[in-house]
Amino acid sequence: MFLCTVHDHFNYISKCCESFLLPAVGASLATFIIMFIAFFFWYRRKKRQYVSFVSRSITSAPSSMENMEKLSRYNGVHLFSYEELEEATNNFDETRELGDGGFGTVYYVSDHLHGERAMPGELSFPTRMNIAIETASALAYLHASDIVHRDVKTNNILLDNNFCVKVADFGLSRLFPINATHVSTAPQGTPGYVDPEYHQCYQLTDKSDVYSFGVVLMELISSMPAVDISRHRHEINLSTMAINKIQSNALNELVDPSLGFDSDYSARKMICAVAELAFQCLQSAKEMRPSMERVVEILKDIQSRDYSAEKAEVIDIPSDDVVLLKSGPIQP
Numbered sequence: 001m002f003l004c005t006v007h008d009h010f011n012y013i014s015k016c017c018e019s020f021l022l023p024a025v026g027a028s029l030a031t032f033i034i035m036f037i038a039f040f041f042w043y044r045r046k047k048r049q050y051v052s053f054v055s056r057s058i059t060s061a062p063s064s065m066e067n068m069e070k071l072s073r074y075n076g077v078h079l080f081s082y083e084e085l086e087e088a089t090n091n092f093d094e095t096r097e098l099g100d101g102g103f104g105t106v107y108y109v110s111d112h113l114h115g116e117r118a119m120p121g122e123l124s125f126p127t128r129m130n131i132a133i134e135t136a137s138a139l140a141y142l143h144a145s146d147i148v149h150r151d152v153k154t155n156n157i158l159l160d161n162n163f164c165v166k167v168a169d170f171g172l173s174r175l176f177p178i179n180a181t182h183v184s185t186a187p188q189g190t191p192g193y194v195d196p197e198y199h200q201c202y203q204l205t206d207k208s209d210v211y212s213f214g215v216v217l218m219e220l221i222s223s224m225p226a227v228d229i230s231r232h233r234h235e236i237n238l239s240t241m242a243i244n245k246i247q248s249n250a251l252n253e254l255v256d257p258s259l260g261f262d263s264d265y266s267a268r269k270m271i272c273a274v275a276e277l278a279f280q281c282l283q284s285a286k287e288m289r290p291s292m293e294r295v296v297e298i299l300k301d302i303q304s305r306d307y308s309a310e311k312a313e314v315i316d317i318p319s320d321d322v323v324l325l326k327s328g329p330i331q332p
Helices: 006-060 062-075 082-088 125-144 196-201 206-222 238-247 265-281 292-304 307-315 319-327
Strands: 097-101 104-107 157-159 165-167
Touching: 125 157, 125 165, 125 206, 125 265, 125 292, 196 206, 206 238, 206 265, 206 292, 238 265, 265 292, 265 307
Parallel strands: none
Antiparallel strands: 097 104, 157 165
């Protein structure tokens, strides 16, 4: 005869639980790991099959290319062929690389204003006016959608063979909250184009793009780079140089001679009007700058105005009126 104590009974139950639970937990964990690995390889295989299918569809089905071309025309985005890209990048020459991004390598194509391929007189003043208007219109469209580009510069204004504009590089763009007057953020952009008030106060507004566009306008009429350390230390930044020239009535020292500033009356009047607009855009206080929408209106007005008729009116003054003008205003 023997006694079974309570203590021995609980030890027996505990040992039974351990012998049952440990293998069960191990088996469950192993099953989970196997299922995870199997799902991972299944997902990779499906992804490869999908990529292969899309690639074959694009390259082999003419209808797919036709649909892409139709979509390209509808959205206004040019669809470049491989041959065009190869020619533009000189067979993808490494010396033409700007850098690598998330969507591939970016190549340098051309710079018509002050780059190595710039030719005197290549861009006529009417062409430059079109570039200014199309760029301003694109920025006004962004601002109407509460988007600030934040890196407006000539390198981000792309031109096709017909000098039609495509504004590029939206890597720094910011979407404004509804009814927000500004966004507080660290200044970013390209030296020579950054709004000084944004740089000092860390307050980004759509007027920051207006300032940068003012620098672009000065580049268009001067063919000078926004920053040039070979210039006098007070003129390294084109914006500072332009403001000084305009305020001292020395705009002729700033304008590209090939634009006919000294020989063409209409060109001179238009250039002066553009310089005046650029001067407004380059004001240090953002409240003094026009909106991008207003900039478009002013540029279109400058382009459409008949300055030759104004010249005829100035020249065609009767002799009696000339005497009156010389002697002063008519007394009542």
